[in-house]
Amino acid sequence: MTDINEAQELVPVAAAVTDESKSDAVEKPEPNLTDTSTDAAASAAITPIDKHWDQTSKKVVVHNVLKFIRPNEISKLTSSWTKDTDIVIVKTKKPPKENWIKVTLETEDMVDQFIKLINEGGDDGNAMKNSRGGNMFAKRALDMDDRDNKKRGRDNDDDEISNGRDAKRAAVVSKVLSNDEVRDAITPLWRKSYEEQLDLKAKEMVNKCSKNIIKEIKKKFRTLEHEARRGNRSSVKQYSWLDTKLAISIEQPVPSPQVYEYRNKVEFTAGYRNVIVETGYANESNGDKKSDETSETPSNIRKIPAAGFLASGWAGGVTSPHCLQNTPDWACSIADILNEYLPTSPLKPYDSKIHRGFFRSFTIRCSLRTREIMVIVVHAPAKGGVGAAEDGSDDFSAVFEEEKTKLVELLTRDVLAVPKRDFPADFVREEIVDGQGCDGLKVTSVFFQEFDGLSQPGPDHPVQHVFGKTCLEEKLGQCTFQISPGAFFQTNTRGAEKLYNIVVERIKEVTTDPKQTLLFDVCCGTGTIGLTCLKEGVVGKLIGLDIAEPAICDAKVNAAKNGFSTGDNTDAVKNHSITRFIASPAEKVLAEEMKSVPKSTPVVAVVDPARDGLHGTVVQTLRKNEKIDRLVYVSCNPTGTLVRDAAMLCGPPTKKYPGRPFRVRIAQPVDMFPLTNHCEMVMTFERMSKEEYKQYHGSTETKSITKSITGIHQLTRILTISIMLMKLLITALAIGAAIGETDSSNLRGRELADTKKVCIYLGRKFGSQTFDVPSEKFRFYISSSRVFPAASGECDPDLVKNLSTEDLRIKKFCRLFKHTLNEYWTVDAISAATDWMLANEFEQGSCTNKNTYGTLHMEHLKEVNQNKFDDLYEELVDLMSNFTYEELVRSALAFFACFLHEAHKIHSFHCSWMLSMHSMIFGMEITPAIEELTDL
Template sequence: RIMAKASMKEDDHDHDGNHRKRKDRDHDQQLGDKNRKRHHREEIAQAARRPMTEHEVRSKITPLYQLSAEQQVQQKTMEMVRKCAMAMSKEIKSRFRTLHQTKSRQASNRRGSQGDPTYAWVKEKRCIPIEPLVTVPSPLRNKVEYTFGYRYVYETDNDATKDNDATRTKDATTPMEEEAKVETVVPKDVKVETVVPEADGPNDATMTEAKESSSTAEPTLPVRKIPSVGFMATGWSGGVSKPHCCANIPSEQCAVVDVLEDFLQDSPLPVYEPKSHQGFWRYITLRTSRRTKQCMLIVGHAPVSGGVGDKDNDAVDYTEKWQTERERLIQTLQNTQLPVRSETGQELGFTLPITSFFLQEFDGLSNPSPDHPVQHVFGKTVLEEELGKCTFQISPGAFFQVNTEGAELLYQIVMDRLQEFIQQREARREEKHKEVVPPKTNTLFDVCCGTGTIGLACLKAGVVDRVVGVDISEPAIEDAKRNAKVNGFEDGKEDGDSETKTRFVAARAEHVMNKEISKATKSSNSKKGPGHRFMAVVDPARVGLHTDVIRALRNAPQIQRVVYVSCNPTGSLIKDAGLLCAPPTKKYGGTAFRPTSSHPVDMFPLTSHCEMVMTFDRCQESDIVGQPKDENTASVTGDVTTTGEAQTGTSAENDVKEG
């Protein structure tokens, strides 16, 4: 027994030793894998530190630049059909299947069945129609974000020693040039492939893979990095590239980039490096308008006292040098006139001054939010832009469509869809009354209105009689009120008269819509007039609508048409459409909508992105087969709409009745 116990202990000891050896081997293997990955990343970063060709820059910023206009239209149309319409149809049908399975399980546990709502339009072969893609006249953007960084150039390149100051000699060096290091470029036989994410911004990073195509290496050329402004086309490791070769960047913005690059060559303040989180100059945001001949420039920088992200890092205090550089930058920008050229390079005969200049201090590691505070330095506090019959004042953080000519086409489609709905309903009323009847007051709910561009454009064109804009951002609502006044519409107070032309409220959409509908209904009942008609247009950010907004739209039966303007038609629009068009549930009550038209608009030529204007109409009885009727489900018959108190907060007698 003693011998057996000793043998067992020896076996356990050997087992523990083998286990430790295996554990050590696994640890060494993991450590080796980490070292190999780190070495691989360093090789990739080293390969990216070289001058990028114009073809490489265009391929990342405007990936469709090699395709003709017809080929771009064909490619984007097919993408909207496959990734938007077909995906949306699949999403809506999946919600019907899920509800059917739930009701089947409930019916099996008790006698009888609750009845499964089946919508007739869902069974149609092409239940989501797609209209031809609408193209814009010009690809030029009115807003672009750039990044401060180092631009890699060959030592033999004349651009590396670019000098517009006659007092500087060719051999003279500035503090920034002394800091710049001389590196070597990768051999010509190294192929570089890059992948760019969908989101765009001043600090977007990309992954770069370098693959050797042969074993023979040619002599390398010395590469120098100089402080500059541009796009981070290959991520932070590849530095920045100038935007001049991109066909969607206007010439006046390229001129600003040149001015700032010249300024940086004599600046003692370094540009920001994302890897080490050190440096001062970070990014710029440019807005330009050729119609009003204005330019807004926002320069973002690190805190003057130093420190970005982790406050415990080795922060450098720039206080002593900042005041001098600030005054020099102001003087440089005030004396700048930006030449304006056409897409073919022809002078248009006028220049743009920098009419607005802001500074923005940011200590975060990523990008600042749109409402991050800015410091006004000189010029106007807003940029004015003419769009259709309206003039809009755009504040530094406000949202505005990046293609002005494309925005006019986009808003015209929205107005056409609203006008079509109004004409259809008025014709139905006349047919019912057998005579000409006074038209109803058409009220438009501009949900996620921002600065009020869509609603004011519809009001100025005479499409609607009143606009109620709702946005959760208070700065955006202040801009909307100012734009309403600029265009001749006095904004109504929150608790004021419902007869005012415009009313913009910083609040939750569901609260404002129910209150406005109730107020308008009481007003029409007291005056015994033709009444009100309600429509809605939504223009959310890329993340889409909040579920509370979708619930409010479904539970407001007076809203019979919703026009959805989406900048993410292959993503958030599909999710939101599924919730708008799905059969009623406890969470999403009310009669559902159905998509009746889809108009893709190529707002971003030379890229794979586009906008979508999709129209949703409230389902009628002919669209619904076997839907159960209860107190939480609206019933729609022609133009007459009734609902329970739980949905709108008002009695059925106060509902707006069309017809």
């Protein structure tokens, strides 16, 4: 599981508290969360919730308007309501498919008048009616977010109205969560017995993993059949195992040796804790908390700088970890130290929405076996982050060094105190084999890490070592491992031993000559799996690949620590050394490395990718290399990317994935994360025999077949592209151009182009916004089906030339956009999108086949944490809604440049073609400014 994944697990945001049941279950807060213990230091730092939202007080939401209204008709409609009155509407907002419109009035005085008008201004003195005769009703837009004065009242309140989920999220903003709510959010299975949890996970693996893999493989056969029919060829017979009852049977999950307090790593977010300083909720007495949650916003909530988990989204404040059964004492003890320090510090928690503040997060790792603890303090630049105010109020450099020393001193001076926990009343603590509680534990190393990016620093991001040891040591099985701050390590130590033992067993089953057998450990991290296999004697040689340099440095040290030699050149493993570790994306080096293995060497492979699964090229290489008969896939995303990768490994050979297919032999879930919904899977694949392959495909020569297919395909592609280039030239000259994106938004774009408006369309949820456009030349629109904004239309080449990198907001926009690309788009998705733009639909000027592009890119999108995505999106929308038209166009160009830049990295032929296409259409020159933006 990746660090990001861990973060998702421990920092689940809004979704986790959005169930009806949870919201209904809001109780009067438990003492520890209300924190009436606000000491002097804390009260000094208390930030009262500011009641003065900038625009919200002028906003009204009109409900029961029709869902489908053409964007160009929205302002016509709203002005018809206020005809013959003095009410002035300055802005309207209507998300597509929602039946409400939000209007911003010129002054606050107009609000009551407007509400009265809608609610009583109909012909008969009743409410005004929509065009179908239904009554509309108006309500003040609700105050939602207390974090960000600048942002307030723009979009958050939309969310509250737009759907129940977000309404609930909004509702928790001003509440203090009870311990049960925190547990529900972060350890959702805590109410179930451990047996029930395992059963639930087993069922999930059957329904969402094994069944879906089979479905996906069958789909591939159907596609082949369809193609064969079109090409008048005979089709491939579906593999008979797919229809057997136990095609992929799921074993009962291996339980975690420790159900509680199993985490060896926690990641606290720096933020503010909601604290009740007086007593009671404002309207607690009415007993009806569900009816209008925000109206009961307590006036007595205060915010205190704190470190903890985000149990209810960014806006909900951080919560204390003391009530969580998966979190050990040492983590709570460090939270106590941080929570004593933060309210007194002039260094403020960072606000990721406005990019101001200092402390971002605290990562803590502990080995109970070696009694070591590492703390990594992630912070914004001391001089101020990207959103720093110009008046210098975000410049903390004068106090930074002093505060750093103070914090390190607090963290390291004593053994950790035993924290006061808030476990459920009937909770019985397990005996923890590797040591109980905080007994004698001390922080042994501290790092500071400056980070000014959007989400989390990557594994290679530099750290500053400020105290103690430079790494943490952990023991697993017979091995000892060094772990650097940026390196991945499994978060459940004893669970990891179980996991690795299973991998060892699966390899042992097939190695007849272990000493000669070479293991490829793909995504090896600090070398844990490979070195364990070596130590257990099931293989004799090891090549480990990982993208993270610090992890590979650790792996090399770890090899030596455990008695194995390491070599650095290609022949190292072949001739002299037992191990070789390579810091590189596996997709770049795996094929070459495999090529250099002598024919006589038996090879097995283990892959343990991050949540986004294996790169397509890695799957391709593993599949093509028929020397690998056994492949062990360790997955932390068994219902997502494992399904995709397994289907590519086991499906019929195609031009992209040639080679005899694999078949799933054993699917063994391992519960590494009790109390949560996550489950690890060890899926063992075995290569189909040549004989069996022949039965289905008539020949064992998979390569020659695919080669010819690939050749024809390339030729067809080049021809298609040349023809399209000509067509495009003609189209571009004649009618300008429309670069299509998704179906609905593309149509909308064309429609808007006709109305000479510019539109920001950011998905259904966030709606659209139209601007008057100064000239026809500026027709433009931006859209997104999910996370990918795209632009269409014509624009003035001068705008491109003048694109400046000075504007912080455009810079921020590009950062956000790049972030969406990197976070949510896989290489395959970008590749599919460029393919699509170039091939299927482009010549038609709009997307008529609704499925082509959608399917192409959707199926490759990474599984996302929806809440994280929503946050990002809100930020994008927020930013864009304040742009002038020209800024908008410039940003759109810049994000096109970002997209092209990313696409270019994977798809150089296509992309260079795309660049020329864009320069033709937009007169778009890749100026130094655009280059600078793409490199952000």
